[in-house]
Amino acid sequence: MGVSVDETVSTGPVRDHTPPARRLGGRGRSVLEVALLTALAVVMLFPVLWMIETSIKENRDVYAIPAKFFDFKVTMDHFKDVFFASGGGRSALSVSFLNSVVVAGVSTVLATVLGVPAAWAYSRFAVKAKKDQLFFILSTRFMPPVVVVIPIFLMYRQVGLFDTKLGLILIYTAFNVPFTIWMMKGFVDEVPAEYEDAAMLDGYTRLQAFWRFTLPLLVPGIAATAVFALIFSWNEFVFAIFLTSSDTVRTAPPAIAGLIGGTTVDWGLVAAASVVFALPVLVFAYLVRKHLVAGVTLGAVRR
Amino acid sequence: MGTVAVHGLCKSFGKVQALDGVTLDVPDGSFFVVLGPSGAGKTTTLRAIAGLEKLDAGSVHLDGRDATGDAPAARDLAMVFQSYALYPRHTAYENIASPLRARRCSSSEVAAAVEQMSSLLHIERLLQRRPAQLSGGEMQRVALARALVRRPRAFLMDEPLTNLDLKLRVEMRTELTRIHRSLGGTFVYVTNDQVEALSMADQVAVLKEGKVQQVGTPTEVYERPANQWVAGFVGSPPISLLACHAEGDRLVGAEGWTLPRPRWTTAEDGRPLLLGLRAEDLSVEQRGNASLSGELYGLEPLGDRTVVDVRVGTEILKVKARPTVTGTPGERLLVTVDLDRVHLFDAGTGLALSEAGR
Ligand SMILES: Nc1ncnc2c1ncn2[C@@H]1O[C@H](COP(=O)(O)OP(=O)(O)OP(=O)(O)O)[C@@H](O)[C@H]1O
Ligand SMILES: [Mg+2]
Numbered sequence: 001m002g003v004s005v006d007e008t009v010s011t012g013p014v015r016d017h018t019p020p021a022r023r024l025g026g027r028g029r030s031v032l033e034v035a036l037l038t039a040l041a042v043v044m045l046f047p048v049l050w051m052i053e054t055s056i057k058e059n060r061d062v063y064a065i066p067a068k069f070f071d072f073k074v075t076m077d078h079f080k081d082v083f084f085a086s087g088g089g090r091s092a093l094s095v096s097f098l099n100s101v102v103v104a105g106v107s108t109v110l111a112t113v114l115g116v117p118a119a120w121a122y123s124r125f126a127v128k129a130k131k132d133q134l135f136f137i138l139s140t141r142f143m144p145p146v147v148v149v150i151p152i153f154l155m156y157r158q159v160g161l162f163d164t165k166l167g168l169i170l171i172y173t174a175f176n177v178p179f180t181i182w183m184m185k186g187f188v189d190e191v192p193a194e195y196e197d198a199a200m201l202d203g204y205t206r207l208q209a210f211w212r213f214t215l216p217l218l219v220p221g222i223a224a225t226a227v228f229a230l231i232f233s234w235n236e237f238v239f240a241i242f243l244t245s246s247d248t249v250r251t252a253p254p255a256i257a258g259l260i261g262g263t264t265v266d267w268g269l270v271a272a273a274s275v276v277f278a279l280p281v282l283v284f285a286y287l288v289r290k291h292l293v294a295g296v297t298l299g300a301v302r303r
Numbered sequence: 304m305g306t307v308a309v310h311g312l313c314k315s316f317g318k319v320q321a322l323d324g325v326t327l328d329v330p331d332g333s334f335f336v337v338l339g340p341s342g343a344g345k346t347t348t349l350r351a352i353a354g355l356e357k358l359d360a361g362s363v364h365l366d367g368r369d370a371t372g373d374a375p376a377a378r379d380l381a382m383v384f385q386s387y388a389l390y391p392r393h394t395a396y397e398n399i400a401s402p403l404r405a406r407r408c409s410s411s412e413v414a415a416a417v418e419q420m421s422s423l424l425h426i427e428r429l430l431q432r433r434p435a436q437l438s439g440g441e442m443q444r445v446a447l448a449r450a451l452v453r454r455p456r457a458f459l460m461d462e463p464l465t466n467l468d469l470k471l472r473v474e475m476r477t478e479l480t481r482i483h484r485s486l487g488g489t490f491v492y493v494t495n496d497q498v499e500a501l502s503m504a505d506q507v508a509v510l511k512e513g514k515v516q517q518v519g520t521p522t523e524v525y526e527r528p529a530n531q532w533v534a535g536f537v538g539s540p541p542i543s544l545l546a547c548h549a550e551g552d553r554l555v556g557a558e559g560w561t562l563p564r565p566r567w568t569t570a571e572d573g574r575p576l577l578l579g580l581r582a583e584d585l586s587v588e589q590r591g592n593a594s595l596s597g598e599l600y601g602l603e604p605l606g607d608r609t610v611v612d613v614r615v616g617t618e619i620l621k622v623k624a625r626p627t628v629t630g631t632p633g634e635r636l637l638v639t640v641d642l643d644r645v646h647l648f649d650a651g652t653g654l655a656l657s658e659a660g661r
Contacts, residue, residue, distance in 0.1 A: 126357075194388035197355045200375035201382045202449075203405035213390055 054271035055079065062268050078272035092247040093273055096255035101280070103165055103251055104233035107172035111229050114173070115180025116222060120210060122181065123188035124196070134185070137178045145175075145238040153242050163245045171239050176229040183228070187221030188214070223291035231281055252277050305366065305456040305489035306331045312351050312361035314344075314513075321347040323513035325361070329457070330506075334483050334490045338500040339510035340536065345493040346385055348510070349459045352491065353382050365456055376405075381450040385461040385493075387442045389434040389449075395421075396430040399448045406453075420448040423482065439466040444475075451482065457489040464499065476503060497537045501525060509533050531653035534579050534646055540603075540610050540621040543585075545578045546650060554578060558616025560595050562640060568647050568656050576656070579646030582623040586639045587611050593642045595620070599634040613638050 053072075054062055061072035085091040122130060152171065153162065161167035191214050199209035234252075241254040250258075256273045259266065285292060312325040321344045329335040339345050350356040352363055354375040362371045370378055381402065389398050396417055397404075403413045421427045424444045434442055443466050450458055464472045464479075480503050483490050494500055500507050501521040509516040509524060517529035528534035534542045546557040549570050554562045556578070570576060597615035609628050613620040613636055622638055630636070647656040 192386070192388065194384055194386055195390055197350075197353075197375070198382070198384060198388040198390070198449075199401070199405075200355070201353055201380060202402040203376045205374065205376060208405075216392055 051271045051274050054267055055275045056272075057268060059266075059268055078268040079276070081266075081269050082272050082276055093252075093255055093259075093269075095248060096250050096252045097276065099165060099249060100234060100252040100277075103168045103172065104230055107169045107176060107233045108226055108230045110169065110173040111176030111180045112222060112226050115177045115225075116184050116215075116218065117210075118177070119181045119184030120188050120214065122185050124193055134182070137181055140178050141175070145236075149238055149242045152239070156243055162243060163249050165249055167243055168240060168249075168251065171243065172233040172236060176232060179232070180225050180229060183225040184218070184221060187218055187225075191217050220291040223288040227285055227288060227292060230284065234281055306364075307335075307352055307457050307489060307491060308364040308367075309348070309352060310362045310364070312348065312363075313359040314347055314351060314356060315359060320513050322351065322358075322361075325351075325510070325513065325515055327508055327515065327518070329489060329491055332487055332489055333505040334480070334492060334503055336500040336504035336507045337491065337493045337510055338495070338497060338507050338537070340495055342512075343495075343510040344513040345495070345510055346461055347513075349382065349461050349491065349493055352457075353380055353459055354378050379456045380459055381453055381455040381457075382459040383443075383446045383450045383461060383463045385465075387434070387446040389442055389445055391434050394431050394433055395426065395437065395445045395448075398434070398445055399430075399452050401449060402453045416452050417448075420452045423451075424448050424478075440468065440471055443467060451486070454486070454488065457491060460490065460492045462494055463492075465494070465496070479503065497539065501537070509536065511536075527655070528579075528646065529655055531577055531579070531648040531655075534648070534655075538581060540582045540623075542646070543580045543582070543618070543620045544648070545580070545615065545618050545620075547576050547578050548573050549576065556595075556615070558618060560615060562593055562595070563642060565642055565645060565647070570647065570649075570656055575650035577648040577650050577653075579648060580620060580640060581644065581646075582610060582621045584641040584644040585620060585622040586641075587613065587622050587624055587628065587636050589639045590637070593640045595638045595640060597636055597638060599630045599632050599636050601632060602628070602630065611636075 053069075055078050056074050056076065057068070058073045058075045058077075061068050064072075081091065081093075082097075083091055083094045121127070122134060127133060156162040156167050161170065195213045195217075196206065196209040199213045200206060204212065236251075237253040237257070240251045241257070244250045244254065247255075252273070256270065256277060259270050259273065307327070307329040309325060309327050312322045313320075314322040323344075325344070325348055327335075327337070327348075337345050337348060347356060351358055351361070354363070354370070354373055354377075358371070362369060364370060365378055365380075389395075390401065393401070399417045399420055400413045403416055408416075417430070418427075421430055424447055426441065426444050426448060429437060429441055429445065434445070437445065443463060447460075447463055450460070464475050467475060476499060492499075492503065501524075504521050506518065507521055507524045508518045511532060516533050517524055519527070524533065524537055528537060528542075531544065535544070545560075547554050549555075549564055549568070549572050551572065552564050554564050554576075556562075562578075595613075595615050597613040597620065600612040600614040600619060603610040603612065604626060607626060609624050609626050611622040611624045611628060611630070613622055615638075620638060648654065649656060
């Protein structure tokens, strides 16, 4: 419960806040600001816009010189090509998308299921050398994937995990668990341990107390953490390209990258695949945005 | 049945020794108050009894059975937390119902019990609110209701009245005593308010820096403080302590005053002592032969009485007087002492001198 709050707001009546435009030096400055922000937005968003445009252009328009911004024919053929093979049946790309969903989804769920209770334990219990353990856990993230991928590749080949979805799931889980523990420990620390104490006196076991009284308060934090873990697994490229070789196992990032190269590049297909690839994370983040904001600002828990 | 006995409790948090050999014996059905200043280890003691704190040493016996390692749920206790610890996502109703739900009571039993408790504590209107929508005092009453809704072995209460305003606190004091009498359970009640301790307790344990200073009835603790610290902590205004030593049949003060030596004390001549004088055992309005002279230092009118501060040498005596008393600072005064009611402490150890002969 905050006590210091009173001291900071107690003096005198609340003064009017100076409008931001005035503070920054008048109208001229604010016009400049808007112009700069607009320019920045255009630069940042142009590739995205171009990707979306290209994905719905007919091939003739895609390769047109000068480039056509507005008067092009709209087609959904590229999207059809993403999902269906030319001879009918599923395309290799659609298989890779499905692989991505499975690998990213399962590894995120695993990391959450393992990481959240671990974070709770680190927050609630006296663990020997707790700081050292937590540092060690975090240190597994210090190595960039490129550095460790070769030894992992060799090990995977030995134990038969090379070119399997399970292999990718395991490596992504291994990467996400430390992240989940660190993020979630912060959230668990925010929830007073006394809720669990009270629950235990009510007659619940420690695990029931955690499950019924603490876990619901952690949902915003879990949502935020899971989104980050999901984005990591979904976007991961280095492990995916080194540890898989067949089309049936490959995830979307290396599969899309594989479309580029060769003698001709079907840019329409690349763009459509990229759009399909970008959508799920956007949609998911949009759905949990309320939790995401609450979670990231750590303001989720009322004391 | 509901006896609680702890023996030799020790608990340290890093360098802080929160409990240092705490031994308490709470009889069945008693209202047992643990009194101590902030940081004395009161909360830690309760948490140790509840099984929420891993002990460095010591044992907890419930109903005569060793429960030291038992899980909190297995101890069959209820607790009011100092910070309430109400579940933030549950309504007041669900908070109060929680101990019954954990024990899988039927919903009609739950409803009846919650209703009874809420009318007892006057919180019927608040049942559908969440803790965030309650004031501190309302939360405290909900927390009390959650503890009282069940008939456990013993109720542990950690300063349950501190956040209420004075009027409500006085009301709740009598209310709690009444509840204790009608429910007949064992209460272990923690407070830093000596008025609460003296007015509610069957027995008081005074705690300081993790050590039990004295255990006794409120009267014993007030009238026969075991040491200088207990004497100073219990009682308002605080007891006045004057440095002195015995010389034949007289007590001679460091400030030059003399008083007849109380007959019961056996202290040898010259041993440094502290004379403890309670405000109500002193008077500025009567004449008598056992008296100290000093000058008026200040008046503290408290409505029903006035506390007169009298300076004797460099020491201040607090004297209880009628509210009508007047005077100007600097005025010479004679303070009459009720010699039968003085306390003597060893100035070195702070321990009370034996009053066996009293
Ligand atoms: N979890 C903890 N970690 C570290 N120190 C603690 C912890 N809990 C209590 N202490 C320390 O132990 C001592 C006793 O604390 P405790 O909470 O039992 O005091 P208290 O008598 O309940 O005080 P109050 O009246 O202020 O509630 C204090 O010095 C406190 O700082
Ligand atoms: Mg306390």
